Amino acid sequence: xxxxxxxxxxxxxxxxxxxxxxxxxxxxxxxxxxxxxxxxxxxxxxxxxxxxxxxxxxxxxxxxxxxxxxxxxxxxxxxxxxxxxxxxxxxxxxxxxxxxxxxxxxxxxxxxxxxxxxxxxxxxxxxxxxxxxxxxxxxxxxxxxxxxxxxxxxxxxxx
Numbered sequence: 354x355x356x357x358x359x360x361x362x363x364x365x366x367x368x369x370x371x372x373x374x375x376x377x378x379x380x381x382x383x384x385x386x387x388x389x390x391x392x393x394x395x396x397x398x399x400x401x402x403x404x405x406x407x408x409x410x411x412x413x414x415x416x417x418x419x420x421x422x423x424x425x426x427x428x429x430x431x432x433x434x435x436x437x438x439x440x441x442x443x444x445x446x447x448x449x450x451x452x453x454x455x456x457x458x459x460x461x462x463x464x465x466x467x468x469x470x471x472x473x474x475x476x477x478x479x480x481x482x483x484x485x486x487x488x489x490x491x492x493x494x495x496x497x498x499x500x501x502x503x504x505x506x507x508x509x510x511x512x
Contacts, residue, residue, distance in 0.1 A: 357381040357468065359439040360426045363388050364396045365502045366407050367484055369476035373441040376470045378416045385433060386411075390423040397485055397509060410499040426454075427461035438467045443477045 357377055363370060363386070377384045388403050398406070400421045407419045422429040430438055438458060440451050448469075455467035472479075479497050488494045488506040495503055 354382045355380075355437075356433065356435045357384045357437040357439050358387050358426065358430045358433060358435045359384055360387040360389055360422075360429070362391065362394065362396060362481070363403050363407060364398055364481050365403065365484065365498060365505060366410055367476070367479050367481060367498055367502075368496075369441065369443065369472040369479040371411065371499070372472040372476050373439065373470045374411065374414070374417065376472075377439045377468070378414065380468070381416070381437065383416050383418065384439065385418045385420050385435070387426070387429060388419070388421040389426070390421055392423075398505065402505065406499075406502050406505055409501040425458075425461060427458040427465060430458070430465050431462045435465065438465055440467055440469050442469045442471050443480070 357380070359374060359377060361370065374384060374386065386407055388400055388407070390400055404419050404421055411417055426438060438455070440455070442448060442451060451469065458465055458467060484494050484497050485506070489510055494506065498506070
């Protein structure tokens with residue numbers, strides 16, 4: 354069975370992330386969306402909220418599991434016996450960093466390959482950071498996130 358890990362902070366998940374996921378499930382028997390826990394990074398949503406948002410946002414998609422992890426992605430991938438790590442590339446500017454991460458992950462776990470997938474062009478400019486900012490300033494984010502994520506953002510902005 355081919356298994357891929359799709360790691361990220363997903364704070365929150367966007368339609369761009371989901372587009373990359375849909376491409377990955379066409380290639381692999383199973384994909385684990387792995388929400389990374391990074392204590393050094395300040396997230397808008399808790400890990401539990403992010404996992405819940407993802408599960409609700411991808412309801413109906415088969416071959417997908419949602420999990421969370423702390424530490425090295427390569428170590429997590431090894432523990433799961435994954436064949437690949439999925440990374441989305443929106444722009445050329447993403448490539449250099451992602452290439453370095455792919456090489457580092459491969460040096461830690463040489464059985465793992467990194468697969469770069471590109472979302473549809475209508476999602477290339479979307480990032481979780483931009484979505485959070487637009488939402489915070491009262492803009493319409495419904496084109497960029499699922500209804501459940503939009504609801505979470507609206508509720509968070511009321512706090």
